[in-house]
Amino acid sequence: MSTLLHTRRRHAPTEVESNLTSMIDVVFLLVVFFILVSQVVSREAEPLDLPKVPDAAAAVAGEDPRLVVNVLSDTSQPGVGLRAMVLGQPFSLDSDGCQALSNRVAVDLEQRPDLAIHLRADREVHFEWIHPVLEALRAASARVDGAEAKVHLVLLEPAS
Amino acid sequence: MSASETKQHIPEDACSEARRAQRRRDRKFDRRSNWRPALNLTSMIDVVFLLLVYFMVATEFKRAEVIERLDLPNRLGAGVADPFEVPDHPVVITVFSQDTNSGRSTVAAGFTIGIEGPFPQPTTLESLTTLLSERRMGGTGGRGLWPDDHPIVLRPAAGTDWEHVVRAFDATARAGYNNISLNPNAG
Structure with a gap:
């Protein structure tokens, strides 16, 4: 072995690789999981302030088929309902919009009569804006044979 | 050893740059080396x-x-009334948010509840639950007369926050009733 090669060997760095x-x-x-989950969450449930009820007698929602109806608040006018959202589709809260909402819910109830309807409303929306939505849900349920309006009110899980 | 080692006797200064590079390439692509x-x-x-x-x-x-269950009674269809049924007068509970129109951006601080009829007026949600539970058949005290499906109507006043409606609903449901509806025009 020459000195040249010898020195080169001795100085060669040892690489540890995993x-x-x-x-x-x-x-x-x-990464893929988080991307998909964030998209699913934002599609069905709109970001809003749910009502907080201390020690509520409520149950955790199961995996039963459901349709989520969101009632959003107008940020510029507190207490005023802005629109209802079903799977990203907006409905205004006047009589025309409620008629369209009723039709939309009836379409889903035709396919699944045991569908549960989850009403997610912002906590500061006044009741006079929620009531037309409830009436629309009731009308949709009455229109479909064999369907009963199983409406659930969604609220935030009480802090334990 | 490899082919390059056989040329080791050549003095370093005699190697041209091209030959050194050639030797490096030879070593790299030598089949017997462990290069990957x-x-x-x-x-x-x-x-x-x-x-x-x-x-x-x-x-x-x-x-x-x-979630809280709110089974909307389906009363839009033409139902046939049972002639022998004693008409149940629903209990009407009013809900009213205080200082609703003060330009706030959050939920009002307090709200008022009341029962229409000759009942002691509840001041808090707990007293409402107690009052309704004492009047339920099989409830606390055991002297109640109302069945579980006695109709109870929540009548929120105009301007009542949704959170207060839900709280009153929860207090009523906790008393053990299962026929609670929301109607702003009841009574």
Whole structure:
């Protein structure tokens, strides 16, 4: 062995490598999961302030088929209902919009008569804006044969 | 050893730059050496972790949502009235938010509840629950006369916040009744 080669060998850095393939697999899986989950959540449930009820006699929603009706508040006018949202589709709260909402809910009730309707309303919306929505849900249920309006009020889980 | 090692006796200064480069290439592509192509994944992992952290922070970990059953009575269809049924006069509970029109941006601080009829007026939600539970058959005290499905109508006044309606609904439902409806025009 020559001195040249000998010195080169001695100075060659030792590389310790780990196999990162499985870690990258897992991390990509997590990234995809979070992307999908954030999209699903924003599609069905609009961001709003749910009513807070201390020690409410409420139950955690199961996995039964449901249709979520959101009632959003107007941020510029407190207490005024702005619109109702069903799966990202907006409905105004006047008589025309409520008629359209009733038709929309009736279409889903035709397919699944046991559909539960979850009413997510902002806590500061006044009741006179919620009432037309309730009437629209009741009208939709009355129009579909064999359907009964199983309306559930959604509220925030009480802090334990 | 490899082919390059056989040329080791050539003095270093005699090697031209081209020959040294040739020798390096020879060593690289020598079949017997352990050289393998490797990919440096460090920067990709950095980016992916950055994305992961971003999505974890951007995701709202919400508090769970719970539901209360409100089975709207289906009274729009033409129902046939039972002639032998004793008409039940519903209990009407009024809800009214205080100082609703003061330009606030949040829910009003307090609200007033009341029962129409010859009942002691409840001041808090707890007293409303107690009052209704004492009048229910099988409720507290055991002297109540109202069945579980005795009709109870919540009548929120105009301008009542939805949260206060839900609270009054919850207090009524906790007394054990299951026929509660919301109607601003009742009574």
